[in-house]
Amino acid sequence: MANANKNIDIHDEENYDPTVWVPKVHSHGTSDIWKRFWILLGLTIVDVAFYFMMAPGMLRNFIFIVLGIVKAWFIVGTFMHMKHEKKSLAMMIILPMILIIFFIYWMLFEGAFWGTFKI
Amino acid sequence: MSTQTITKSKMWGGGNSPFKVSYGKLMMWIFLLSDAFTFSSLLVGYGAIRYSFPSTPQEQIEGLGLKFGEDVQAKFADGAAAHGEHAEHAEHFIPALREAGVFTELQWPSPDLVFNHFPFAHGLHLPLIFVSLMTLILILSSVTMVLGVEAGQRMDQKGVAKWLFWTIVGGFAFLSCQAWEWTNFITAGATPWANPYGPPTFAALFFLVTGFHGFHVFSGVVLNVITYLNVRKGTYEERGHYEMVEKVGLYWHFVDLVWVFVFTFFYLI
Numbered sequence: 001m002a003n004a005n006k007n008i009d010i011h012d013e014e015n016y017d018p019t020v021w022v023p024k025v026h027s028h029g030t031s032d033i034w035k036r037f038w039i040l041l042g043l044t045i046v047d048v049a050f051y052f053m054m055a056p057g058m059l060r061n062f063i064f065i066v067l068g069i070v071k072a073w074f075i076v077g078t079f080m081h082m083k084h085e086k087k088s089l090a091m092m093i094i095l096p097m098i099l100i101i102f103f104i105y106w107m108l109f110e111g112a113f114w115g116t117f118k119i
Numbered sequence: 120m121s122t123q124t125i126t127k128s129k130m131w132g133g134g135n136s137p138f139k140v141s142y143g144k145l146m147m148w149i150f151l152l153s154d155a156f157t158f159s160s161l162l163v164g165y166g167a168i169r170y171s172f173p174s175t176p177q178e179q180i181e182g183l184g185l186k187f188g189e190d191v192q193a194k195f196a197d198g199a200a201a202h203g204e205h206a207e208h209a210e211h212f213i214p215a216l217r218e219a220g221v222f223t224e225l226q227w228p229s230p231d232l233v234f235n236h237f238p239f240a241h242g243l244h245l246p247l248i249f250v251s252l253m254t255l256i257l258i259l260s261s262v263t264m265v266l267g268v269e270a271g272q273r274m275d276q277k278g279v280a281k282w283l284f285w286t287i288v289g290g291f292a293f294l295s296c297q298a299w300e301w302t303n304f305i306t307a308g309a310t311p312w313a314n315p316y317g318p319p320t321f322a323a324l325f326f327l328v329t330g331f332h333g334f335h336v337f338s339g340v341v342l343n344v345i346t347y348l349n350v351r352k353g354t355y356e357e358r359g360h361y362e363m364v365e366k367v368g369l370y371w372h373f374v375d376l377v378w379v380f381v382f383t384f385f386y387l388i
Contacts, residue, residue: 010359016134022141022362027272037262044258048251051387052187056177056229061388068383072376079265079372081365089138089145093152100159104166111167 036078172227192242228317260289261375271361290340
């Protein structure tokens with residue numbers, strides 16, 4: 001499909017112009033989207049169910065965090081189209097975030113230590 | 120030339136897109152990664168400060184004997200009425216729990232006792248229900264956004280306009296819910312430096328994190344409106360592709376993604 005203004009092929013990889021080049025896209029259909037919606041809705045309902053039916057504690061917190069990561073996986077994978085991107089792009093985005101999870105976890109211990117300073 | 124395989128050195132040698140995405144979309148991903156770092160720093164700070172306080176003991180919460188859907192204002196009104204408070208909408212719940220030592224600066228308040236309001240159900244104990252509704256609104260608006268992106272891939276101008284419109288409606292609905300939530304919290308006496316429910320840092324972190332997220336939602340709605348007008352004008356039809364909808368969509372899904380974690384860390388844990 002030629003660009004009306006510049007009259008060049010915006011999908012041409014041999015004449016790569018970063019200001020206009022875009023890859024050709026095709027639809028993956030809507031069934032996958034709706035499936036993920038029902039999964040996300042179901043996981044949120046599971047969250048609420050655990051909230052009311054289980055006593056607070058480390059195990060419940062752990063379940064909530066795992067469910068949160070699963071939800072994030074579906075949002076990034078399907079809604080943000082990550083599973084159809086190149087592996088190198090996906091790794092560039094996902095790997096740093098995995099390290100952040102550890103950072104949050106470690107800082108909880110640091111916070112608990114600050115608590116011991118209080119009177 | 121076109122049949123030649125792209126070798127690894129050529130792939131990273133310039134003159135093409137190694138990630139096979141446009142410049143704009145790659146930059147959107149990198150911006151979102153940096154934005155994810157910003158939100159992570161807020162969550163790291165929240166987690167550390169949260170764990171420097173003890174939780175509200177479970178026996179203390181159970182000792183209150185609150186039932187789901189119960190009118191907590193009426194339940195705690197007796198004691199306050201004796202002190203001469205008769206106003207229909209006077210706050211009885213917070214003073215009673217402060218007196219009982221449940222809400223104190225020394226322990227982190229249970230979200231169960233703080234976020235238990237629902238519109239048009241004044242005084243009723245309905246924990247988590249309102250935020251669950253907000254989560255549902257945001258997930259739904261994420262779905263309408265991705266349906267708009269899908270319509271754009273088929274060059275379906277009417278479809279993109281329709282789905283973007285519903286995404287904007289969802290965005291406004293979420294922002295309205297958040298405004299109501301903030302109003303409630305502020306009316307109760309919470310500010311970034313004061314908090315009737317417990318440590319002032321709780322209120323400060325609540326305003327900081329939900330405010331930062333809400334501002335992202337607001338920016339997303341503005342971007343969606345601009346894109347919607349451009350779709351109606353035929354800008355992307357003329358350009359030959361709807362990638363702008365995809366890029367704005369990435370931002371919108373990111374906002375939804377952040378909410379998943381705000382919901383988890385602020386309201387569930």
